[in-house]
Amino acid sequence: MKRRQFLKNSAGLATVAFLPSCGSTFKIPKNGRLRTAHIGVGGMGASDLGAISSHALVDVIALCDVDSINLGKAAALHPGAKQFADYREMLNTIADQIDAVIVSTPDHTHAPASIMAMQKNKPVYCQKPLTHHVSEARAMAMLAKKKKLITQMGIQVHSFYDYRLATSLIQSGIIGKVHTVHAWSPKNWGYDGIAPKGSDAIPDHLDWNLWQGTAAERPYKEDLYHPGKWRKLMDYGCGTLGDMGVHIFDTPYNALQLDVPTTIKNECRPPTGFGFPENNIVTYEFPGTNYTTSTLKWVWYDGPGAPNMHMDLNLPDDEELPNQGAMFVGDYGRLLLPHFRQRPTKIVDRAYVNIDAEIETAAQKYNLGVEPADYSGEGAKHYHQFVDACLGKTKTSAAFDYSARLTEVILLGVIAGRFPNQTLHWDRDNATFAEVEANQYLEGKYRQF
Numbered sequence: 113m114k115r116r117q118f119l120k121n122s123a124g125l126a127t128v129a130f131l132p133s134c135g136s137t138f139k140i141p142k143n144g145r146l147r148t149a150h151i152g153v154g155g156m157g158a159s160d161l162g163a164i165s166s167h168a169l170v171d172v173i174a175l176c177d178v179d180s181i182n183l184g185k186a187a188a189l190h191p192g193a194k195q196f197a198d199y200r201e202m203l204n205t206i207a208d209q210i211d212a213v214i215v216s217t218p219d220h221t222h223a224p225a226s227i228m229a230m231q232k233n234k235p236v237y238c239q240k241p242l243t244h245h246v247s248e249a250r251a252m253a254m255l256a257k258k259k260k261l262i263t264q265m266g267i268q269v270h271s272f273y274d275y276r277l278a279t280s281l282i283q284s285g286i287i288g289k290v291h292t293v294h295a296w297s298p299k300n301w302g303y304d305g306i307a308p309k310g311s312d313a314i315p316d317h318l319d320w321n322l323w324q325g326t327a328a329e330r331p332y333k334e335d336l337y338h339p340g341k342w343r344k345l346m347d348y349g350c351g352t353l354g355d356m357g358v359h360i361f362d363t364p365y366n367a368l369q370l371d372v373p374t375t376i377k378n379e380c381r382p383p384t385g386f387g388f389p390e391n392n393i394v395t396y397e398f399p400g401t402n403y404t405t406s407t408l409k410w411v412w413y414d415g416p417g418a419p420n421m422h423m424d425l426n427l428p429d430d431e432e433l434p435n436q437g438a439m440f441v442g443d444y445g446r447l448l449l450p451h452f453r454q455r456p457t458k459i460v461d462r463a464y465v466n467i468d469a470e471i472e473t474a475a476q477k478y479n480l481g482v483e484p485a486d487y488s489g490e491g492a493k494h495y496h497q498f499v500d501a502c503l504g505k506t507k508t509s510a511a512f513d514y515s516a517r518l519t520e521v522i523l524l525g526v527i528a529g530r531f532p533n534q535t536l537h538w539d540r541d542n543a544t545f546a547e548v549e550a551n552q553y554l555e556g557k558y559r560q561f
Contacts, residue, residue, distance in 0.1 A: 138233055138261055140504040141211050149174035149210040149234075151199045151225050154182030155339060156239060157216030160266065161186055163495040164214055164237070170499055173210050176202045178322040179338070197319050199225045207232045212502050215239060216266070220327045220348045223248035224558070230255050235262035237498045240358040241350050242512065242519040247555035249523065250543060253516035264498040264508040265515030267362050269452050271494040273484055275363045278449045278456040280474035282367040283403060286458060286467065288443030291405040293364045295412050295438040296419035297356035297451070303344040303387025308333045326558040344387050350526050351388030352414040356436060357522050360451050361412075362510075364438050365518055368408065369401045372520055377535045378528035389532075391415030394525040405443075412525065428462050453487040527553045 141147070146169060150161050153175050165172050176196040177183040187195055196202035199221075203213070213229035215222055215238040223243045226236045230252070242265050243249040256263045269275050282290065311331030314320045320332050327347045335341070343349035364370075373396040380389035396410040413419035424441050425433060427448070434450035445460035458465040474480065484490060500506045527550055528536050537546040545551050 152216035153186035180317040239266040249516040256512040263512040268494040279367040280478040292441040301343040301352040302390030307386040376528045
C-alpha cells in the first residue's frame with residue numbers, strides 16, 4: 113500500500129486543509145498527572161523514557177518494544193507498566209488508560225506509530241527526524257493541527273541555553289543579514305557497500321516482522337539492522353543528515369526563520385539503492401527572510417573528513433574547527449556555533465570579538481535566564497516542556513508545525529543523494545520536484561504486517 117493511500121485511509125488528510133477548525137480533542141488530565149505510553153525503549157528510547165519519567169508528574173503506564181531484552185530492562189525500572197511488543201495492540205487496547213505517547217523507534221516507524229496515536233487523540237513526543245518521507249511529515253503536521261494536539265519532536269538541544277542564545281544573537285542582528293550557513297558533522301551514518309546476501313537466524317528476543325513494520329521485507333542479517341546500524345540504510349533511516357543534521361540544522365533554521373528551500377544539490381557517490389552515501393555535501397538555496405539577504409545559501413557536509421575547508425570556515429590563529437557545528441556568515445562578520453554545550457563566538461576579519469555585552473542584552477531581551485555553569489541539567493528540559501504543555505502549563509517549542517518543515521528540509525537533501533551533483537527544484541506549494549523522476553521518493557509503500 114502506498115504511504116499516501118495509507119495516510120488518506122488513516123486520517124482523511126487529503127481534505128484536512130479544507131476542514132473547519134474544531135476544538136482540541138485532548139483534555140488536560142483532571143488529576144494533574146500525565147499517563148504515558150512509550151513505543152521503543154531501547155537505545156535512544158531508553159534515554160527518552162528516563163527523561164520523560166524523571167518529571168515528577170508522570171506515570172509510565174505502558175512500554176512497547178519489539179526486542180524483549182529492551183522491554184525487560186525498561187520494565188525493571190517501571191514494574192507497574194503494561195508490556196507490549198506491537199504498538200498497534202497497545203494503542204488499540206489501552207488508549208483510554210493513557211494520556212500521551214512517546215515514539216522512539218527507528219525512523220521508518222515514526223509516522224505509522226505517531227499517526228495512530230494522534231488518531232486516538234493522544235499528544236505525541238516523536239524522536240527526530242519526524243518522519244522517513246516528506247509525505248508523512250506534511251501529513252503529521254496537518255493531523256496535529258486538525259486535532260489541535262500537543263506535539264514535540266525530539267531535538268533536545270532546541271531547549272539548551274547555548275542554542276537559544278545563538279538564536280537570540282542572530283535575531284538581534286549581531287552579524288547583520290546572514291547570506292550563508294555552513295554546517296557539518298564527520299559522523300558516518302552511511303554505507304557504501306552492497307546489500308548483503310543470505311540470512312541469519314533471528315534471535316529469540318527479536319520480533320523481526322514487527323521491527324520491519326511497514327518497510328519492505330528483508331531477510332534478517334546479524335549486526336546489520338538491529339540494534340544500531342539501521343540509520344545507514346535507505347529502508348529504515350535517513351543517514352547522517354537525518355541524524356546529526358536535524359540537531360545542527362535546528363538552531364540556524366529557527367534563528368533565521370526559514371521555510372523550505374527552492375533548490376537542493378547533493379555532491380555524493382552514485383546511489384546503490386541500499387545504503388546512504390558515506391560522504392555528502394548538500395547545498396540548499398532558501399528564499400530570504402527578515403534575518404537573511406534576498407536568498408540564503410546553506411551548505412551541509414557529513415562523513416569522514418567533513419567539512420571540506422572553505423574560507424568561511426577559517427578560524428583565528430589557524431585554530432581547528434569544532435568537531436561538529438555551524439557557521440553563520442553575515443554582513444558584519446561570522447558567528448560560530450559549536451555542537452554543543454559551548455557559547456557561540458563572533459569572528460570579524462579573522463579575529464574573535466568580545467560579545468559579553470551583546471549576550472547580556474540578549475539574555476534579558478529574550479528572557480533566556482541564567483547561563484548554566486554546566487549543561488548537565490539541560491538534557492531533560494525539552495522533555496519536561498512537553499509534559500508541562502500536556503498539563504496546560506506551557507507550550508512546546510518544537511511542535512510538529514515547526515518540526516515537520518525542518519524535517520522536510522532534511523529529507524529533500526536525502527532525496528537529492530539519489531541524483532548526485534544534480535540540482536533539484538522544489539515547489540513548496542504543490543510539494544513536488546520539477547524533476548519528475550525525483551517525486552517517486554517523496555513517499556513509499558507500506559507493507560502489510
